[in-house]
Amino acid sequence: MSLHNNKNVKGDMALEDITGKSVPAIDVFAHSKKALVHHLMDALESRGTGVRSNDIKWVLTVPAIWTDNSKQFMRKVQKRYSFYPLIAGIKKDHLLISLEPEAASIYCQHLPTEKLSGAESGFTMAKVGTKYMIVDLGGGAVDITAHEKLAGGGLKEISRATGGDCGGTSIDADFIQLLAKIFGAPLIHTMKREQPEAYLDLVREFETVKRTITPSKEGKINMTIPYATLDSLCKKHLKEDLPSTLSLSPYTNTISIRGDKMRIDADIFKNLFDKTIKNILALLQEIITRKKTKEITMILLVGGFAECSLVQAEIRKRFLSRRVIVPEESGLTVLKGAVLFGHNSKAIGSRKIRVTYGIWFRTDFNPDKHDQEHFIESNGKAKCRDAFDIVIKRDTTVTPGTTVKKNYHSLKDDSYVDIVVYVSDKYDPVYTDEDGCTRLGGAKIDISDPSESQELEVEFVFGNTEMSLQAVETKSGNSCQLTFDLI
Template identity: 45%
Template sequence: MAVYVHVVAIDFGTTYSGYAYSVTEPGSKLKEVTILANMVWNSGTSGVASLKAPTSLLLTRDKEIVAFGFEAEEQYADIVLDGKADHYYFFHRFKMELHNNKNITSRMVLEDVRGQTLSAVEVFELSIKALKDHLQRSVEIKNIKIDTERTRWVLTVPAIWTDRAKQFMRESAELAGIPRHMLKIALEPEAASIYCQTFPSPGSKDITKVGSQYVIADLGGGTVDITVHEKLIDGTLKELERANGKACGGTSVDNAFYQLMIRLFGAPLLHKMKSNFPGCHLSLVRCFEGVKRTILPDKTGFVNVTIPFATLNSLCQSELGKDIIGIIQSSSKSEHFQLLGDKLRIDASVALSLFKSTSDNIVSLLKSIVQKGRLYNIAGIILVGGFAECKVVQKDVQTAFPGHNIVLQEDSGSVVLKGAVLFGYKSDYISSRIARYTYGIRKTSTFDKNKYPEHRKTNVEGRDVCKNVFDPFIRANTSILLGHEIEKTYNTYQKFQTECNYEVFYTENDDVMFIDEVDCIRLGGLNLQILNPTERVREMKAIFHFGDTEFSVTVVDVESGSQKKRFFEIKD
């Protein structure tokens, strides 16, 4: 087992990212762990000091890091005004590309704000490296040395992400200089649950009792990630329902606001603002942020939103032939808007309507879990994540579940990050998980006409076989203990076969028979060289390691005893 002296957690978010660390001695009780975090993500223009920074990355055309976070946004705005944008890449809010793409490959590319493309793995690698470098600089003044080889690194990912997305993040972190053997992947709602167990809010102390069951709802910027845990007698947590969620986090409300702006000013005008005045465009995208967190569900009258008035007014005149007041007055919904200086005043009923679809989705996800009969002793629904601070969502959840204890965890926006540090000290805190998918291996079987379609029959060395068979070894919704192993034995099918290629696939569909069906996704593969190939059939054993946040396999050549254990990698 790797020896570590520090723990560093990186919370790579859709809208905001950050890191926290601890130099508490390994083996200490979690309540004794001192969690330190960076508090100098300063925005020069808005005067904001934050635990996290916007997930924004500025690179040169040679792919050198210029800045990350607030600094990246501010410097890029100056670069555009100086007419030098062609010499840079600027990426903003790109994490959701991993959620939206089920078939992630190493060839995947991302577009920056101007449509320039760059390898996705490089964008994530350099973003993680920027956070890592910022950490190194910020601890130097505190006389703390973060030795990469003696630091346990924890990287957070949504529990609802596919295995390929998790692999992608691991590989990006490794490319950023984090050693494979020192890196742990933490699932965001699990990290939050560990923190809530260790430092429960006053209203949620019942969740620490043995036998209590509770829901953790991580309401983030991009995704909502929900899991259910039970406290066991040994102090660990058991997952009762597989993680559930979707892309209905805080940015979906931002998107609804942006669509409202499109209806007012038109998509071409906003596109021009994005291209020519990216700083103003980012201000417009983010100007609903404060409203989103503070607006009350019973708000009446008008809601004030600070807009980049000068730029927007100039674009209205040049692109639409009217000033901004004229555009608003000519709108079919003009009675819902007022303009006072740089404040766009929106009728409260219109502002609140922007939350409806998102809030309905969150309530629906919670109901799909809470109303299941297997959950009989729910001690509370714990809300965590930055979007959990939204008063509208809080009220809708309380209304939907009048008989349940709804608790907003204190400091909800940093719970995942701090919980990830605790996970670094005790990565076996979650002792049982529910499989999200059915997993299987590609194999070649003797052809059975009663089992396989005729067109799939192939002759190999005088023997009729069926290739690309999906051979499942664990089913979705199976409860798996941490450290659980499954052994499967396979045989070679050719004389003097020199290697065995093992490829694992996963699916949400219960009746997949072949790996080339549309619902079957390749997780990864590995190659085992057969020592001293022979004419006779060789027996190969695959040992699948389950129950952790990631999936790995050991392949054994039974005759020679050679074996290989590894995580799968994205190569295609």
């Protein structure tokens, strides 16, 4: 979620653990990747398969709503940690990035009707022309896109990816807020800092219990709590034991303690879901109202949080005219789809550009287009500073490998040319410093012969899961060494 929420991810980005201790994010991801790689390789070795790391194409799944910076960050992990042989040994062309809702969509093409809860007998997602929305309900983020089934088996993205931080863990956050109303936020922070194991046990227990809640649930919901720890903290910081503290809270009539169990009224527990479900429904409604998606007749729920029957029920209630389908073991659909994507990365026939891409440049000042604030004079000429030269607009449909070409030139004695890439939420941004514009990164293009000016043709490559650049010197046709650094 830190990579999602931070729209300008950098290599030195730090994360905090629950005690507030800071650590480089790249270390966290490197150790996570190392653990996963070693887990697989140990399993393959113990089974005598003879498979080596270099025999494997590794597929890393990321949210479709992630920025290009966050995707590149995940690639940088293996480059930095060369002392992890398995990670460093994964070659660039052996590591494929897959977008999570796409992977789930690919996997669901192969499921029989009996594996799709909510589908009528004989239903198949493989029918040409079928339009549906994929809602990946994960722990942190909700990631949504829409596909149309094409002749030949491919999938066409008909609506750019949308999402937000309203996954399952946002309900955990509301549960912690409930505890803060009982015990006070300072005590909860003290528990996180001084008793992190007890705090994590409490969160994990809530995670387990919340999966069992149904719309019809009544009475009390029992969950185990670290009673001794909470009781000790209450006595130390609040001068009351745990039961007394609870009796003085707003929940004295709806929450009780019995042994090491907290007994919560079902209505109070279900209310913890309200805000998150409301945010999910708003995201779905926003996509449904888009011009290209009004014909969608089916909503496919995937991801671990999709197994929550409360969420399923509310989505079905809101979108009565659309069939809501939940695959069996929906928490594994992304994983299994990623394997299929690794075998056929062309399964997605086209994608929608999520943001408008452009280049910072200085152009001739046009009083009909440019405002006086961006006027500058350069070498006696009227120029516009910080102009946004559009490369490709948001919502453009592109096939994998689509290229957009731009021409640049170097000055004599220049050994390289720098270009700065910006992105914008707007369709027609004019300036790189306006609201909604963000600096994506810089590209450094090396010149083979600095002794003379060179004309350069830069190709921006779109339509894959990652945007890329390449450049050639137009006169000689030589490919240029190009570094595109986003973090």
